[in-house]
Amino acid sequence: MAKYLIRLLVAVAIIAVLVWMGDGVAAHWEVMSQLSAAGLLLALVAVTLGRMLMAYKWKRLLEARGPGMPLRMTTQIYCSANVWGLFLPATIGPDAVRTVCACREGLRAQDVVASIIVERVIGFIIVAMTCVVAVLYFAEIAPLGTTLYLTGWLSALLLVGFALGLWLSMTQGIYALIHDRLLSRYADKKPLRILRELHGAYREYARHRRELGLFTLLTVVETVVTSAAFYIIAWGMQLDVGFVPVMAATFIANLASRLPLSLGGIGVFEGVFVLALALVGVPTTEALSVALLGQLLKILSWLPWWFTYTLSLGQFSIPTRTPGAP
Numbered sequence: 001m002a003k004y005l006i007r008l009l010v011a012v013a014i015i016a017v018l019v020w021m022g023d024g025v026a027a028h029w030e031v032m033s034q035l036s037a038a039g040l041l042l043a044l045v046a047v048t049l050g051r052m053l054m055a056y057k058w059k060r061l062l063e064a065r066g067p068g069m070p071l072r073m074t075t076q077i078y079c080s081a082n083v084w085g086l087f088l089p090a091t092i093g094p095d096a097v098r099t100v101c102a103c104r105e106g107l108r109a110q111d112v113v114a115s116i117i118v119e120r121v122i123g124f125i126i127v128a129m130t131c132v133v134a135v136l137y138f139a140e141i142a143p144l145g146t147t148l149y150l151t152g153w154l155s156a157l158l159l160v161g162f163a164l165g166l167w168l169s170m171t172q173g174i175y176a177l178i179h180d181r182l183l184s185r186y187a188d189k190k191p192l193r194i195l196r197e198l199h200g201a202y203r204e205y206a207r208h209r210r211e212l213g214l215f216t217l218l219t220v221v222e223t224v225v226t227s228a229a230f231y232i233i234a235w236g237m238q239l240d241v242g243f244v245p246v247m248a249a250t251f252i253a254n255l256a257s258r259l260p261l262s263l264g265g266i267g268v269f270e271g272v273f274v275l276a277l278a279l280v281g282v283p284t285t286e287a288l289s290v291a292l293l294g295q296l297l298k299i300l301s302w303l304p305w306w307f308t309y310t311l312s313l314g315q316f317s318i319p320t321r322t323p324g325a326p
Contacts, residue, residue, distance in 0.1 A: 007263045014267030015292075018274055022285035031237060031289040039236015043229040043294070048301045050226030051079055057218050061115040062107065064208045069105055076312075077101040079305035084318045086264040086299075095120070100319045101309075118205050122212070124258075126219045130227075131255040134248035138279050171206070227251060230273075230294040239286050241277065246290070249276035253291070269295060 022028055055075035062068040069077070077098055085094030095116050102112040205212060227250035231243050253273040257265030270291040277287040310316050 007261070011262035011264075011267035014262065014271050018267075018270055018284065018288050022283070022288050027285050028289050028292070031239075031285055032293055034237045035233065035293065036236045036238075039232055040297075043232040043236065044297050044301065046225055046229035046232055047294075047297045050222050050229070051075065051301050051305075053218060053222035053225065054078055057215050057222070058115060058119055060211060061118060061205075061215060062102070062111065064211045065111045065115065065204060067107065069102065069107070073105065076305045076309035077105075079302040080309045083299075083302050083306040087318070097318060104319065114205070118212070119215075122216055123219055126216065126223055127251070127255050127258070130223055130251035134251040134276075137244065137248045138276065141280065169203075172203075223251075223254070226298075227254070229297065230290055233293050233297075234286075234290050237286075237289065239282075239290070241280070241282050241286070245277060245280045245282070249273050249287075250294075252276050266295060 019025060019028060052071075052075055055078040056071060058078060059068050059071055059074040062074075068074070081094040081097040081101065084097050087093075098116060099109060099112045103109050224247075227247050230250045231246040234241050234246055250273065253269045253276065256272040257269035259265070259268060262268050270288055273291040274284055274287040278284070313319065
């Protein structure tokens with residue numbers, strides 16, 4: 001509870017400081033109230049499509065290993081986990097909820113966890129890649145161009161190393177090195193038995209290269225579609241800001257918001273988004289208004305799926321165990 005309150009306070013504090021920097025609540029309300037109905041509708045459609053793409057990708061990963069779930073159920077679980085994840089540690093919390101909910105539908109825990117690991121690793125690589133591209137874009141036009149160039153290329157090298165590590169982790173040689181040599185003396189311990197099973201399930205995806213390729217492509221599409229919602233909001237408010245700067249700012253903010261610093265990344269996303277657009281002269285009031293509305297629409301897109309799923313469960317509390325579990 002204490003950690004939750006700290007993360008909530010961090011989110012509130014960052015938003016409060018940003019609002020103060022942008023001339024107060026009234027100024028932001030004036031900008032946000034200019035959002036047209038068409039802009040609101042199109043942005044909501046883009047955000048919802050992004051959520052459904054996320055669920056569809058996960059569904060395909062599950063089916064590559066065995067039985068899956070209908071798209072409607074997958075979307076309900078995915079969005080519900082995001083809602084409950086607002087009150088849990090970033091990334092890990094929602095994934096734990098997804099695992100429990102999927103197991104309630106009869107899926108094996110190791111298959112679910114393996115699919116989530118693959119999803120998160122590839123997702124991180126794509127988000128990091130878009131972030132690197134965005135940093136290099138701002139390096140071309142920002143006063144701190146040299147610093148941003150160095151940051152961008154260093155990040156690119158680290159990303160290549162991370163992708164290489166992903167490939168190696170799926171090979172038989174690394175699997176044997178870890179489990180048959182390094183950890184062999186502890187192989188009878190329950191945690192290591194579970195780790196071996198999970199690693200084995202995760203390695204199975206190496207046999208589904210076509211599926212992984214399609215998943216990667218869909219992840220790129222989903223990232224672009226979801227980020228485009230923020231430009232649609234800016235367009236709907238008739239703000240003088242280009243498509244590329246908004247997309248670049250969103251890419252960078254997406255990566256930064258994954259840091260477990262605040263509640264659901266709220267505040268961190270907005271702060272980085274505002275800083276990035278400040279490099280191209282967008283006022284704080286306008287940039288923060290776009291970020292806040294985008295985040296609000298993202299949460300609103302989860303709620304119908306969460307509500308229908310909780311009705312089917314018969315509970316609004318976070319699921320913590322599968323039926324019949326001790």
